[in-house]
Amino acid sequence: MAKVSVMGAGSWGLGLAILLNNNGHDVKVWSVFPEEIKVLDKERENKKCLPGVHIPEKIEMTADTEYAVKGADVIVLAVASPYTRSTAKLFAPFVKEGQYVVNVGKGIEESTLMTLCQVVEEEIPAATVAVLSGPSHAEEVGRLIPTTCVIGTHKRKDAEYLQNIFMSDVFRVYISPDMLGICIGGALKNVIALAAGIADGLGYGDNTKAALITRGIAEISRLGTAMGANPSTFSGLSGIGDLIVTCASMHSRNRRAGILIGQGKTKDEAMEEVQMVVEGVFSAKAAFALAQKYNVEMPIVEQVNKVLFEDKKPAEAVKELMLRDKKMETGEWSE
Numbered sequence: 238m239a240k241v242s243v244m245g246a247g248s249w250g251l252g253l254a255i256l257l258n259n260n261g262h263d264v265k266v267w268s269v270f271p272e273e274i275k276v277l278d279k280e281r282e283n284k285k286c287l288p289g290v291h292i293p294e295k296i297e298m299t300a301d302t303e304y305a306v307k308g309a310d311v312i313v314l315a316v317a318s319p320y321t322r323s324t325a326k327l328f329a330p331f332v333k334e335g336q337y338v339v340n341v342g343k344g345i346e347e348s349t350l351m352t353l354c355q356v357v358e359e360e361i362p363a364a365t366v367a368v369l370s371g372p373s374h375a376e377e378v379g380r381l382i383p384t385t386c387v388i389g390t391h392k393r394k395d396a397e398y399l400q401n402i403f404m405s406d407v408f409r410v411y412i413s414p415d416m417l418g419i420c421i422g423g424a425l426k427n428v429i430a431l432a433a434g435i436a437d438g439l440g441y442g443d444n445t446k447a448a449l450i451t452r453g454i455a456e457i458s459r460l461g462t463a464m465g466a467n468p469s470t471f472s473g474l475s476g477i478g479d480l481i482v483t484c485a486s487m488h489s490r491n492r493r494a495g496i497l498i499g500q501g502k503t504k505d506e507a508m509e510e511v512q513m514v515v516e517g518v519f520s521a522k523a524a525f526a527l528a529q530k531y532n533v534e535m536p537i538v539e540q541v542n543k544v545l546f547e548d549k550k551p552a553e554a555v556k557e558l559m560l561r562d563k564k565m566e567t568g569e570w571s572e
């Protein structure tokens with residue numbers, strides 16, 4: 238059994254901590270906020286992020302960074318993307334060669350356009366960095382509901398080691414060498430999920446949702462492939478899989494924020510109401526900047542940016558998407 242420290246005490250950090258504890262590992266949860274740790278230790282529940290889910294007493298709560306990191310076999314980085322670099326920087330001095338850092342956050346760093354794994358690799362060169370992603374709402378993982386994910390690493394042996402750490406009869410883990418594709422899929426689905434929520438908020442139907450999922454994965458796949466990812470990753474768990482769950486589930490913060498925006502709220506009002514992190518709002522600009530950098534068409538991502546940052550009316554954005562230049566879907570005729 239391994240020693241695992243989860244850096245981040247929000248819904249995903251806690252959901253994974255419960256899963257890893259259930260797998261028999263020795264689990265610590267760390268937060269940069271001592272007050273958050275104190276409350277969690279006392280109440281054994283995160284009433285805001287993961288209400289109704291009991292955090293077993295065996296999971297140790299700590300705000301001591303050195304204590305959390307020293308001696309851990311696996312460090313799970315579970316903070317929202319705007320804090321990935323600052324958190325990695327904070328614990329980097331305590332990381333020794335051979336320790337694993339598994340990033341489970343989903344986003345693109347806006348100022349550098351780097352994936353979160355690239356950020357972690359830059360900040361913690363001593364670590365063996367991995368990514369875990371896929372259709373996995375914490376509300377369900379924390380209740381040990383069957384879920385599938387994918388782990389990406391540079392070397393096969395590392396992926397196999399981590400697969401054994403996370404895998405159980407309620408959490409099936411696939412492995413892949415395509416860290417880039419996994420990171421891109423996880424980050425960009427949040428932007429499309431905002432669009433799906435906006436469509437719901439406008440009162441549109443299942444046809445619209447299916448259109449956004451299908452054309453959304455086409456955009457993500459185009460960009461990811463241009464960046465050097467394996468195109469098959471986008472038909473996998475961190476591609477279409479995560480896109481489906483995020484666009485369809487009421488657990489999704491991105492979809493819920495989108496619904497509020499579709500109903501007429503501003504992005505700030507929507508984020509305030511959802512309370513937890515709405516990653517798509519942070520990744521939207523970065524996604525569009527990447528589209529421009531790699532000269533890839535991403536019309537849904539472009540319209541989401543206009544709605545979020547240029548006060549464009551959501552219904553106008555949908556109309557513009559519908560009336561874009563006529564396109565072929567696939568293939569070519571021989572004559």
Ligand SMILES: NC(=O)C1=CN([C@@H]2O[C@H](COP(=O)(O)OP(=O)(O)OC[C@H]3O[C@@H](n4cnc5c(N)ncnc54)[C@H](O)[C@@H]3O)[C@@H](O)[C@H]2O)C=CC1
Pocket residue numbers: 245246247248249250268269273286315316317318320323324341342343344373374375376512513514516
């Ligand atoms: N919640 C979910 O179901 C899933 C979330 N994720 C990803 O995991 C990441 C974390 O998401 P959640 O746990 O849902 O977020 P959350 O909003 O539930 O948790 C926020 C947590 O981040 C930490 N935090 C806040 N401000 C910080 C700061 N300045 N510095 C360091 N840490 C800070 C705190 O521990 C806080 O509890 C996101 O990138 C999200 O996309 C991935 C899969 C599932």
Ligand SMILES: O=C(CO)COP(=O)(O)O
Pocket residue numbers: 343371372373374375427430479482483488489490491492514515516
């Ligand atoms: O990534 C997730 C599920 O796989 C969580 O999505 P939200 O951040 O939209 O809740």
